[in-house]
Amino acid sequence: MEKLRYERPVIQKMSxxxxxxxxxxTENVPVTHIESVPVxxxxxxYGSPLFVISEKQIRRNIQNATRIFKTRYxxxxxxxxxxxxxxxxVCRIFHQEGSWAEVVSxxxxxxxxxxxxxxxxxxxxxxxxTDEQLVSAARNNSLIHIDHFxxxxxxxxxxxxxxLKPRVAIRVNMDTGIYPKWDRFGFNxxxxxxxxxxxxxxNSDNLDLVGLHCHIGTFMLSPSAYAVAATKLSELTWNVKxxxxxxxxxxxLGGGFPSAxxxxxxxxxxxxxxxxIDQFADAITDVILGYGFKQEDLPVxxxxxxxxxxxxxxxxxxxxxxxxxxxxxxxxTILDFGVNTLFTAFWxxxxxxxxxxxxxxxxxxxxxxxxxxxxxxxxxxxxLPLLEKGNHVVVHxxxxxxxxxxxxxxxxxxxxxLIDNENNTHxxxxxxxxxxxxxxxxxxxxxxxxxxx
Ligand SMILES: *Cc1c(COP(=O)(O)O)cnc(C)c1O
Numbered sequence: 001m002e003k004l005r006y007e008r009p010v011i012q013k014m015s016x017x018x019x020x021x022x023x024x025x026t027e028n029v030p031v032t033h034i035e036s037v038p039v040x041x042x043x044x045x046y047g048s049p050l051f052v053i054s055e056k057q058i059r060r061n062i063q064n065a066t067r068i069f070k071t072r073y074x075x076x077x078x079x080x081x082x083x084x085x086x087x088x089x090v091c092r093i094f095h096q097e098g099s100w101a102e103v104v105s106x107x108x109x110x111x112x113x114x115x116x117x118x119x120x121x122x123x124x125x126x127x128x129x130t131d132e133q134l135v136s137a138a139r140n141n142s143l144i145h146i147d148h149f150x151x152x153x154x155x156x157x158x159x160x161x162x163x164l165k166p167r168v169a170i171r172v173n174m175d176t177g178i179y180p181k182w183d184r185f186g187f188n189x190x191x192x193x194x195x196x197x198x199x200x201x202x203n204s205d206n207l208d209l210v211g212l213h214c215h216i217g218t219f220m221l222s223p224s225a226y227a228v229a230a231t232k233l234s235e236l237t238w239n240v241k242x243x244x245x246x247x248x249x250x251x252x253l254g255g256g257f258p259s260a261x262x263x264x265x266x267x268x269x270x271x272x273x274x275x276x277i278d279q280f281a282d283a284i285t286d287v288i289l290g291y292g293f294k295q296e297d298l299p300v301x302x303x304x305x306x307x308x309x310x311x312x313x314x315x316x317x318x319x320x321x322x323x324x325x326x327x328x329x330x331x332x333t334i335l336d337f338g339v340n341t342l343f344t345a346f347w348x349x350x351x352x353x354x355x356x357x358x359x360x361x362x363x364x365x366x367x368x369x370x371x372x373x374x375x376x377x378x379x380x381x382x383x384l385p386l387l388e389k390g391n392h393v394v395v396h397x398x399x400x401x402x403x404x405x406x407x408x409x410x411x412x413x414x415x416x417x418l419i420d421n422e423n424n425t426h427x428x429x430x431x432x433x434x435x436x437x438x439x440x441x442x443x444x445x446x447x448x449x450x451x452x453x
Pocket of ligand 1: 102
């Protein structure tokens with residue numbers, strides 16, 4: 001029989017959690033394994049904190065999303081949003097599943113090429129593309145999504161100078177009923193800017209307009225906003241055919257579908273409230289199919305979903321460093337990872353689990369990270385068993401925007417481990433070392449010697 005952990009007798013205020021119509025909710029189901037690998041073993045082998053990614057879950061997510069869209073619409077293409085998680089191993093799983101690459105910088109563009117993505121399957125988005133990057137993307141036959149008029153004029157000039165005719169789309173921004181409006185990227189629909197840009201491209205000898213793009217926001221909770229976006233891009237596509245007799249090949253609706261995380265301040269957990277991918281797919285494909293395009297003119301629907309496809313495939317394992325009482329009597333638990341590692345703690349109340357059963361005593365507590373900074377709060381309030389120094393925790397749904405937005409600040413970034421389909425583990429990014437940091441630093445000669453002895 002397994003030896004139970006000794007529990008010191010304590011007297012404390014019990015908290016049962018608020019009643020709602022579903023009864024009392026308990027978050028405290030221990031998580032002992034990720035896939036079928038024991039959490040303890042992962043930490044022993046690879047240290048703490050530790051990011052863990054499940055390949056199985058990634059494949060399940062992209063296959064599921066592809067099925068949902070392809071059963072509703074005949075021409076669908078996913079493009080993996082590199083900035084959401086650009087670990088090469090992760091990107092390659094998506095590429096193996098048929099996703100193209102969606103990049104927003106020269107660095108990401110090169111990463112996609114290094115991952116073996118053919119140039120004509122890379123979508124180059126974003127407001128920041130240098131002349132050299134534009135020319136090289138044009139030479140590679142990539143899809144260049146133009147963000148502003150300055151970029152449009154540059155591209156016309158560069159294409160003429162280099163005798164190129166790149167395939168381009170414009171990014172369109174619009175009022176979808178979601179506020180504040182995302183109007184800083186692309187050309188506005190309502191004030192005619194988008195149509196103006198389209199006209200300039202079609203009348204240029206050096207650009208080939210092949211599609212239209214938008215990305216209306218991120219963590220969008222409203223399928224109807226996508227219906228509005230699909231309507232407006234369909235209208236532009238239709239008008240291009242009417243006025244210029246030109247069939248555009250695709251409508252790219254960007255990313256933005258929410259993952260099942262819980263936004264800070266939300267009343268109910270994200271898993272209970274966010275719309276499903278089916279609802280977004282229904283809203284989008286109803287519009288495009290209903291618009292009246294001839295079957296042979298039906299545009300390819302490109303989707304650049306990021307967080308919804310990766311968030312629940314990522315876990316962060318960590319360890320309790322200490323407990324203390326705050327001056328108001330609240331319990332505070334200090335963990336070995338903070339907002340530098342778990343960047344999305346700024347937006348989400350992440351679900352956090354213990355890794356073994358600790359009896360039924362729980363207490364409301366604050367979870368802090370290890371940084372010597374007041375901002376380093378992992379959860380302002382969470383009800384957990386009374387963890388002790390050395391105990392482990394698992395943070396759920398951390399696959400999106402952590403392994404790219406994390407900060408090298410005060411501590412070094414930890415290992416990232418991939419659990420493959422056969423439950424083998426692979427380090428896909430090594431923990432940083434002091435040497436890594438110092439390799440980019442240079443000390444001027446006159447500062448080499450210091451007088452302290
Ligand atoms: C960030 C981004 C995405 C991915 O967004 P998610 O909210 O992670 O789905 C897709 N397209 C563009 C242009 C982006 O900037």
